[in-house]
Amino acid sequence: MTIQEVGSGDTRVRPIKLGGALITLVEPHEGHEVEYNRWYERDHFYAGCMIGAWTIAGPRYVAPRTEKAKRYPAASSFAPDTAKGSYLALYWILAGKFGDWIRWGTDQVNWLHDNDRMFPHRDHVHTLMYKFAREQHATEDGVPTEMALDHRYPGLAMVVFELAEGVTPDAVAAWSEARPLPADQLVAFTPIPLLADAPSDVPRDEARDRYVHLYFLEEDAAAVWDDRFAGLGDEFAAAGLGQVVFASPFRATVPGTDCSTCAIFWAVASSTALSSPNSFTATSLRTPEISSLNRNWIGCENS
Secondary structure: OOOOOOOOOOOOOOOEEEEEEEEEEEOOOOHHHHHHHHHHHHHHHHHHHHHHOEEEEEEEOOOOHHHHHHOOOOOOOOOOOOOOOOOOEEEEEEEEOOHHHHHHHHHHHHHHHOOOOOOOEEEEEEEEEEEEEEEEEEEOOOOOOOHHHHHHHOOOEEEEEOOOOOOHHHHHHHHHOOOOOOEEEEEEEEEEOOOOOOOOOOOOOOOEEEEEEEEEEOOOHHHHHHHOOOOOOHHHOOOOOOOEEEEEEEEEEEOOHHHHHHOOOOOOOHHHHOOOOOHEEEEOOOOOHHHHHHOOOOOOOOO
16 A cells, blocks of 8 residues: 655655554453453553553454344354453554564563452453454555554454465465455454463463454444455355354444443443443442442443
8 A cells, every 4th residue: 555755764665564463352250340441441451561662552342242242153262152252452563573572561461460450350252462464455545554543443343264274374365355345444463372471361372273354444343244244254164265263343442431331241322322422421430339330230321
């Protein structure tokens, strides 16, 4: 794609390049949604990732019940229970410094464990480092991949492929480029194993034949899911490339609010409420005992 001229250097080469990503899919324990959300975005989002050198950007996404209902397959080695994995966090890491960042990130999270800065009431569904593989854009001069997270796309589709024996990422790329792009841009990754001394609460995933697609959308992912993504898994299998082991729509969270917590386990908040803090009130947050919040009396309503 065309690179906008910046500075006085050779702008045919991007001055900032994406090297890899941390992709983490987490489920808060029921009854601890608000507590978890506040811990993550007010502490761990920064202390565990963003303060590290070479971090480019990082947003969070959420899959309420309406999004989870569209997930497929019903169960797989990647996600045995599609009801789990409500929160998705993504972190872009600078090319050329990815290995250094993985070492720093492992040491930093171990330090947070040692200093009682973690949150026990949540489970990792999937947390792994990924190497940047390729990108694909709907328009030639669209949002650069390095800026995708800062662009704050309202919708995201995450699709995890398990490649058939002998199938290469290049074959998947050729298949993807031959079909209409269902999003503004696609960013693809291949997995990298965790370091041996990574925290023990993060499940080890040793699969090496997986390929992850992150589709960034300018619209609500669930609203266009049936037309653009529901049949993607069958198409991939029919092409003899392998199988989809996880496909899910997500919507962007609203930082500094608890909007995202209300529709994880029950359907009471509208799409508008989850995407616009001005149209949302969480009436239950009047109690000083946040740790006692539970789904029986978190009030989510449109004002």
